[in-house]
Amino acid sequence: MPSIKIAGATVNQTPLDWSGNLNRIILAIEEAKRQEVEILCLPELAITGYGSEDLFLSYWYPKKALAQLKLLIPHCKGMTVAVGLPIRIQDKVYNCVAVIENAKVKGFVAKQFMAIDGVHYEFRWFTPWKANETVEIEFQDQQVPLGDLTFHHKEIHYGFEICEDAWRGKLRPGYRLCDRKVDLIFNPSASHFAMGKTALRRELLEESSATFDCYYCYVNLVGNEAGRMIFDGEIMLAKSGKLLSRNKLLSYEDFQVKSFYLEPTPQDIAPFTSKNEEFVQASALALFDYMRKSRSNGFVLSLSGGADSSSIAILVAEMVKRGIDELGLEEFCKKAGVKHVPNSGNPEKELVGQLLTTAYQGTKNSSEDTFSSAESLAESIGATFYHWEIDEEVNSYTAKIEKAIGRKLTWEQDDITLQNIQARTRSPIIWMLANINNALLLSTSNRSEGDVGYTTMDGDTSGSISPIAAVDKYFILNWLSWAENNLDRPGLAKVNSLQPTAELRPLERTQTDEKDLMPYAVIVEIEKLAIRDRRSPMDIYLMLSEELGLEPATLKGYIKKFFQLWSRNQWKRERLAPSFHLDEFNVDPKTWYRFPILSGGFAEELAQLDQL
Template sequence: MGRKVIIAVATLNQWALDFDGNRERILESILEAKEYGAAFRTGPELEICGYSCEDHFYESDTFLHSWEVLLELLVAPLCKDILIDVGMPIMHKNVAYNCRVVFLNQKILLIRPKLYMCDDGNYRESRWFSGWRKLRQTEDYHLPRMIASVTGQNVVPFGDAVISTKDTCIGFEVCEELWNPESSHIAMGLDGVEIFCNASGSYTELRKAYIVADLVKNATYKSGGCYIFSNLRGCDGQRIYFNGASCIALNGNILNYSKQFALQEVEVITATIDLEDIRAYRNSLRSRSHLASEKPCYPRIITDFSLSPEHDTTLPIATPIEWKYLRPEEEIAQGPACWLWDYLRRSGQGGFFLPLSGGVDSSSTALIVYSMCHMVINSIHQGDEKVLSDIRKILADPDYIPTQPSELCNRLLVTCYMGTENSSKETKQRAATLAAQIGSYHMYIAIDRAVSATLEIFSTVTGLFPKYATKGGCARQNLALQNIQARLRMVLSYLFAQLMLWVRGRPGGLLVLGSANVDEALRGYMTKYDCSSADINPIGGISKTDLRLFLNYVKEKFNIPIIGEIVSALPTAELEPLCDGQIAQTDEEDMGMTYAELSAFGKLRKQEKCGPFSMYCKLVQTWSNSYSPKEVAEKVKHFFRCYAINRHKMTVLTPAYHTEGYSPDDNRYDHRPFLYRANWSWQFRAIDKQVEYQLSVQQAATSRINKNCNRKLDSVSRTRTGIHV
């Protein structure tokens, strides 16, 4: 009796609408699965067309080309004698479904549509697909003629069914179904399904990697079985990064898992399991067995195929392993770097241009590029021919072989310190030193003449010349003078990005990198269309606090001493005149709140769904040791005034790598208005009433305490004088 089964799970870096590339990566994963000896291969969600096609799912072309790719998979000799599960969109009775297609030896066994759509966070699946609500039911699906001519089938089962082989039973979930409170794996497990496959498109957020592992382990801990989770990896055309971490679990233990971040486009992991381990585990759970005996059945697709070899019982089975999670600073070092790599090689550009100010934010962006260079070098040293081919295309050098991260960084990254009379020598020196230590091609530009020329145009037209506040100007003049510096930096960034490769004798242009963090975006502490406006922003979803963690990490990892000075320096925009050569302007003073407070506001506003009043009610307790109720109220009001006034800036935010759960990214992750009543009159009155009530309660409590103290003092005094009541 055959018991040992080798399962193969593919992690793929697919690209929306890249049907050629997607097909090749699928075939490569099937080849690797067969080389490992696997009889069953599963892959990630919508792997044929790419997950992020979005409104292209309204186009019949997307469905047609997906069928054409499936046809090539069906007829490929490589796909013979292995059970294959792939993902694609399918139209059934004029309704679009997100489906799994299971086939074997040019026969489609089952089309299994997704049951539950994901519509939170960055997901909008119900915009394009419907969930299959006919649970434990199938219908006939009439195959396209080009498919039927190969398979010899006119109709195949479409719906909620399972595959029954000679030796086991396989069921399917698609992404959200693992997270859903009514996950199918429990019902399928009670009906004897032993192997569960989940095809997923799950994206990364900081500190969230453990969630998938916990869900997968728990899916089999209570009811036994083998759970196979296959995830996408990479940037397939959006702000999100699919974080890999495919895995295989058995009876509540992880047996194998793929890397969370990597430049590798195809990674196949396998595990050898003994089906008898599932059966023994389940039989020992007596309450489960009693429950299973009364549950309804799933339609079974009987398949004359066995996953296990008939006589080979010598295969060593996989043993449980511990999942080693990356720390947040490691996730920042690797995730945005991989995202930048995907964007760079797929955009056809020749590198990056970064305005480098010498502060935490722009330095973090530069170091993420440097981390990417390390990953490229490591992948090439490990024999990844695809990475080597891509870097040669990017640099237009067919014979190039990178040797050192700093040497590669010099070819890929151009940094520029754009100074004015308001810039300090300290920030200029920090920028130059960092550039030297990572190897970027660095320049210094004094932009005072450009600022003066622009202001001269204004003065010629109006007859007026604005002044800084320190020189007698009003707040409007002061802000306008700051903004013109910031906006000119953006204009110059694009000029240099377009022409620097021409200057260096190379074809193409550079992608402009932004460096505004998630807290500054939330507060609106940026100039609209300043140098925070760019092509892409690798730190736009990361808090200032986490960026400092990241900087301290790479300081040691890459041995970059200047980072210590960068982290310890006060954050400053350097847009106002210096005072005796020293910085007179700091970010936190300008904002009227600290970065730590901003993170607290952001998490309560987005993740805890708090408006002004409920945010005050939470913070008045959380911050009770630091601030009075009135002070908390003023801080909350100040945040919401700034948020309302600056919310319009979110409509033009540079596309950023998503990683933080309170990102204010307009109309993508955060669906809120961009025009508000900035005085929040009703909400702020509610806060004021609550403050008055709390103060009255505190005063009453203080009064009671004082009275009690007075009574005790009177009692002590009478006792001492010999007077007794």
């Protein structure tokens, strides 16, 4: 077999950005030509973007995608290019890859298996193609084959598994491609980012290349394409069970081209990173793309001095740092839409000051510790920092209600009411700051709070985007300790010294989150089994009674509290701001876990625990 040069190209696409999407693909093709690539593979649905949602159901949308393909074809002279797009045949839409050889479409490969778990709802839009079947469709006044196809280039015989196709065990197309004796399998993907997922992909590639005794090339989309899902832009090549090449993930560039020779020796393998590092890489890029694609001027954050808001402040600072490191100062500012390029001795901090505005909104229940924590953190990263008291507004609301109902509100009788009014009073004024700046308001809810509704609707849930809503509080607390040292963020020292608290009750009542709820480490273990693994309360008790070593009554109490609060607060989860999918699962009903707003609340299932 000749040693030819192939490549994968990742692109950062946006639904309905037709000219931008096409231009990024063309630039990737031109770069591949400079690298003397003979076969270039682009990701799944690269022409439209994977996150087009119900646009795929429109008659005009797949038709427009084919029109864009026609514009792309002349740029493919002298090489072979594979690129993803939707194709409609009568009333059915297929997820396809067009194979263009020397500016002529040789065929369309159709995806055979749809992703229908977690964040994916592909069966809503696409029809799976049947194995071994082909048809012909008219394209540019010619009949072109579509279906289960393979192709030849010189002495190379190659085929495709499109994303989910590769994850279907013994049913996957790779076995039939092996029977056809292909030398090379491409996997163009739109595979969402999740911490630790790249290790699973590596395992898939190594096993696939060994099982099918071939080269296996994987290429993924990159960036926060449409709001919630992040793509990491991974490109890998494996042969006979060995990883040969891998790129650096989560790039700020519009595209990357990773080329390699078809030779069975390792070439260039970027290192794999920890979960902590993956979290900050993905979140920083997601914030950058969300900001620029929404045409916003930056972010506004109610900075309480606690863990959640502080973690988000650090993520924005890292967005700036990493963007400058990769793109350079001027290019980062151009992509971010920053009008005034910093010219000071510390452009990073100056840019953070332009892009992140924070405010500490204190009450008589706030402590000097949290104010000092917020102020020092903002100063350390360069964020604009304001502070004000909201007691006057809280007292005004409270007085009006007391006059209306004819009695004073007390902490003994009106605890939740008096807590919530403080959180809700903070919302209108911080929204004013966001509006003034034409900026995105960052909501600070985490997944653990979403589980149990430990958040005030129209208060701390207010926001345009909720960056950490898909990760648990226990992770956030550990990540902040890691970030202080590993990201060189000394401003986190005070944050990490504080115990998490909402600071909504009088200080003498010593309110803490874990006293209100349960230990965050326990919430994590219950939610993994209840939400990720869909276990019953009884199953969870039997499993955790051995693992956690808690007193039976205590563990039963925690499990009951979790399920009762979970059931009671689905309406809140339905209204949370959009969040990034970052972990192996999340609780967003729009992307991962659907649950009835009204239910019996696991009453019978929880009653069974008392019978043990």
